[in-house]
Amino acid sequence: MSLAERIKDCLGADLIEITEFRGDVCVEIPKNRVIEAMTALKEKAGFDFLSDVFGVDNIDLYAAKAKKAKKKKKGEDEEEEPKKEGPPPPRFEVIYLLLSLKTNQRLQVKVRVPEDDLDVPSVTGIWKAATWPEREAFDMYGFKFKGHPNLRRLLMWDEFKDHPLRKDYPLEGKGEERHLNYDTV
Amino acid sequence: MVDWQIDLIKVVFIWVWALLIAVVMTWVERRASAMMQDRLGPNRAGPFGLFQPLADGIKLFTKEDIIPEKARKILFVLGPPLFALPAFSAYAVVPFGDKIVLGGKEIILQVSDVNIGFLYVLALGAIGVYGMVIGGWASNSKYSILGGLRATAQLISYEVPMGLALLTIVLLYGTFSLREMVLLQQGTFLGFLPNWGIFKQPLGFIIFLVAAYAEANRVPFDLPECESELVTGYHTEYGSMRLGLYLFGEYVNLGTLAAITVSLFFGGWALPYVDMSKFLGPVAYGIASFTVFFLKQAFFLFLFVWVRWTVPRFRYDQLMGLGWKALIPLGLVNLFVTALLVQLTI
């Protein structure tokens, strides 16, 4: 069985789509079925090693696509009916990188997270390796991982208010400063 | 020259000599370690870098003297001299050489030949521990406290094996006085071996040497002040001349221990098989015996440096285990065997 068939077999209804690019397979699963799908991938498909967990902010991508579509539409005839505006696609993604130790195959698992509902189930129960990556994803994007033992900021200081890796946070920062309290550890 | 004037000159001379040894030891340490590590060491300040200790001394002297705000001021100031002064005072009973005749008077090259000899040295070493502990505690910093605690436990534990090794020497020679012990180590035994303590008490020598490393706080026993764990331990918060007192006090301590080792185990100021007083005049004999003693002491000082740069350091519980579970039983066994042998041969 090829990798794609094995994954379809193991995930069943949880699978939304599979894409492949330059040999890397990417699988999308729904947000509310993360733990079940991950457990199935670990136990049935043999992906027992978690390499990394991180987030992606797709807002600029959608904006660029919308601009391209508008430009294209302007160039075409006016005969086509304007498409109905559906709900905006979910802004964020959480990507998990899995590895199968026996077959040395890698897998990318994608979970789309909308901007207004940032709760994502945490996989720290399945792999402890997700502890810090999920903290960093919370720090950088704002995801709230349900069930994480210690969800605090990791790279930025604790009182920092923003989420720096979002596309609307400027590269130069907003001039925040850190004031240290020397009496506490 | 009245007696007390001679004694005063001796005291001043020995004091200066002890300081000089400590100062030159800093230079030796840095050049010897560089030699072992395939690099040069200080060679800018003066010929061969010999003025480096002078430069270090000037630097330490002219630095700002900072006392941390939350430290216990009186004890903080008391720590360093309490550590350094006993180290200097222990030089009073070290037999640097035999007699010298100056201006018709026969002078013994030892500040005072008390008949409790090295008990005095041990006692002063114990007071030196106070200096470290008080310094560590008064600094009001967690690293210093840890260093001070480790120092207490380590130094007190290793005084016992040192005492046991020295007890066997007392059994052997029947006296506490250091000068008499050196005098008793002349001649040969078994026909060809010099009558030195090391040949009669090899195990005692090893125990004493290990305990001496521990008492001097040198690697592999330098936990109270190890850099990588405790940011220099009990003297973290010290600077300027107080730190200078700690550092020089440590080297003076080293000198004392080396001198004691030489006196007890290596025949003191006498050359093996050769009695120098037979063919040297009185003044020359005095100087020669002083030189011989110094050379032997220098060898042991170099040995301290050599071991420091070769081996890693112990962990705390391993160090205590070595002292209590290995050295003390060995010392006791050594004591009994020596007592038996002494009884059988007398």
Place this chain on the structure above:
Amino acid sequence: MAKEIETVCITTGPAEVGDYVALNIGPIHPAMHGTLRVITRTDGETIISAEPEIGYLHRGVEKLGENLTYKQFLPLTDRLNYCSAICNNVAYELAVEKALGIEVPKKAQLIRTIMMELARIADHQVLVGILGVDLGALTPFFYLIIQREEIYEVFEWHHGARLTNSMGAIGGVEAELPDRFHQKWPKMRDTIRKANDETDKLLTHNRIWMDRTIGVNAFCADDALNWGFTGPMLRACGVKRDLRKDEPYLMYDQFDFEIPTGKHGDVFDRYMIRMLEMEESIKIIDQAYAMYQDMPDDAPLMKKVPKIIKPPEGQIYHAIESPNGELGFFIKSDGTDKPYRIKIRPPCYMVYQAFGELVQGEMISDLIACLSSINVIAGELDR
């Protein structure tokens, strides 16, 4: 050593943090490798809980990557694992080449291999030296660092920089191996071996060293895999995984070398693995060098890539075996000349998150030994 060392799987649970002494082993400390902080609660000398805190060297490399072109990002990758910068460079270049779908010419692959293995030797030399320094053996550090200078010299001859190399380019390597390398390499391999030998003699069978490192931080393989360990840390626990053999890149499938593996996962195993890996790296360089000399002089060094690199839309992940473990780059491209998202998977990040569990119940001296043997490099950790 006749003692049997028990490796126990330590299950995490909340440590009692009542009124124990809180000792802050802070960002500025003689034993911290870079700006790391460990907040420990100790009972005398025993550690009840240790919590690492990172972020002191966070420079926003990933955010910068989204605003720079692919070629401009290369110098930023140097500053990740600055002890072996070439491995980071090559990892990034390989990732971008995977996104572009090109493969570099053979000669460039050989040069990359030789440089990467030299960087691996350099990294391990630093680690073994610093492990010695932290445990009190100050002399082997100098023997190893002198050899590291030789490696730096080779780097300088090849691409002009000693530490932050920015070697190569996307598409290959700019220059051949320098002429002086051909005379230097036979001598260098002997002096590197000699320095390793002397370090071995000073440390490996030294009773004090063995007491300090054997049995310290023993970690079992299941825990290690669960925590995401890779590289020498994982191999010390007994799992034989090396990306050079499991997912070969460049030309590693054509070389003959071994993967040293430990048994107990303690500090001694990690130290021995690195000493043995240095030897294996010398073997690989010998084989790569022999293949390099067989290549014709005019073999191409660079593959033609467009001036402005625009990989097609899509996301890829590529990982290599850096001296610390699996160093991976995830690049999501949107078709423009700037990457849309770059994520770096640092190897010591995954190991360091298990630090609290590694040192629980040990003594403060063991914490220092553990930290040294993990080879935490703050640049890689914080990015």
